[in-house]
Amino acid sequence: MGAIAGRGMARTTGGGRSSSLASEVARRLRAAIVDGEFDLGEALSEDGLASVLGVSRTPVREALRMLQLQGLVEIVPKSGTYVFQPTEDEIFELCEYRTTLEIRAAQLALERNPDAALAAMRRAVEAMTDALAGNNTKAYGIADTAFHEAFFAHCGNRYLSDAYQMSLARVSALRVHLTFLATTEPARSFEEHRRIVEIFAEGRLAELEEILKAHIMRTRENYVLALRDRAARDTESKAAGLRRKLGLSS
Numbered sequence: 001m002g003a004i005a006g007r008g009m010a011r012t013t014g015g016g017r018s019s020s021l022a023s024e025v026a027r028r029l030r031a032a033i034v035d036g037e038f039d040l041g042e043a044l045s046e047d048g049l050a051s052v053l054g055v056s057r058t059p060v061r062e063a064l065r066m067l068q069l070q071g072l073v074e075i076v077p078k079s080g081t082y083v084f085q086p087t088e089d090e091i092f093e094l095c096e097y098r099t100t101l102e103i104r105a106a107q108l109a110l111e112r113n114p115d116a117a118l119a120a121m122r123r124a125v126e127a128m129t130d131a132l133a134g135n136n137t138k139a140y141g142i143a144d145t146a147f148h149e150a151f152f153a154h155c156g157n158r159y160l161s162d163a164y165q166m167s168l169a170r171v172s173a174l175r176v177h178l179t180f181l182a183t184t185e186p187a188r189s190f191e192e193h194r195r196i197v198e199i200f201a202e203g204r205l206a207e208l209e210e211i212l213k214a215h216i217m218r219t220r221e222n223y224v225l226a227l228r229d230r231a232a233r234d235t236e237s238k239a240a241g242l243r244r245k246l247g248l249s250s
Contacts, residue, residue, distance in 0.1 A: 022062035025053060029063055033072050033083055034169055035138055036176035040230075041085035044073065071170050084170065088224050091174070094167060095220035101164050102216065103209050105151035110205060113154035120150035121197050128190055140186055141176040147193055174223055189219075 029049070032038050050060045064081050067073040075081045086094070109117040127143035130136075145168070152161040192215045199207045 019062070021055060022059040022066065025049075025055065025059050025063035026066040028053070029067060030070070030072060030169060033067070034172045034176065036141075036173070038083045040083055040173075040177050042083045044081045044083065046081070071167075072173065084173075086170070086174070086227070088227065091220060091223045091227065094170060094174075095216055095223075097167060098164075098171060099213055099216045101160060102148060102151060103212050105155040105157075105160055105164065106200070106208055106212055107205065108155035108157060108160070109151045110200060110203060110208065112156040114200070114203070117150050117154040118197070118201055120153065121147055121193075121200065124150065125190075125193055125197055128186075128193060132186065132190060138176060141172065144175050144189070144193070145172045192218075 029044075038044070044064065046057050046060050046064070050057045053060070064073055064075060068075050072084055073081050074084055124143045124147035127146070128140055131140035131143055149164075149168075152164045155161065192211065196208070196211055196215070199211060
């Protein structure tokens with residue numbers, strides 16, 4: 001829980017202040033999940049979080065409910081609270097949803113605010129370059145998110161942007177957790193982002209739609225493969241631990 005540890009928060013039970021405290025707890029937890037500080041499927045202890053943050057269990061419980069609405073945690077009755085662990089079907093659906101929104105946002109950004117959108121995309125690519133050079137997974141994921149957000153920030157349609165924000169946290173978390181586990185990433189991802197900038201700068205709308213669709217759908221396949229690899233490694237790790245406990249290790 002290093003990402004959320006630090007100065008404790010003042011305990012309070014007042015209505016407005018309690019709500020504000022829960023929002024702050026939710027903000028810290030959301031950042032830790034999206035940045036990969038918590039693993040997918042990891043259990044989150046209300047008592048442990050409350051102790052580390054220096055608050056009572058009430059704002060922690062409220063914060064976890066907020067994160068549940070964002071799809072970042074799953075609260076299982078009589079079991080506990082866990083960081084979301086997407087299934088393959090959920091990844092497929094999320095990427096299809098993202099494809100629909102992003103292609104339309106890119107079209108509108110190209111029509112309405114091409115210069116501002118292009119500048120934001122280029123800044124993101126520069127950040128990706130630095131992240132790759134430093135092998136910084138977290139920084140690359142942040143830059144990747146900023147790149148795609150540029151379309152929505154400059155599309156001139158708040159409803160389209162709001163719809164994207166509903167899924168942004170899950171998409172961002174998946175980028176950090178899974179992108180660097182795919183064997184062909186992030187090199188291919190970076191090259192595709194560079195090509196998207198070129199196509200956008202030249203105003204080639206049909207090609208822009210084509211490459212965005214291919215890029216997002218390839219991401220979908222990479223996430224699924226990485227998810228399977230994670231599951232296989234977890235199974236191997238548990239089996240090795242069990243062999244060790246039974247004195248069967250060499």
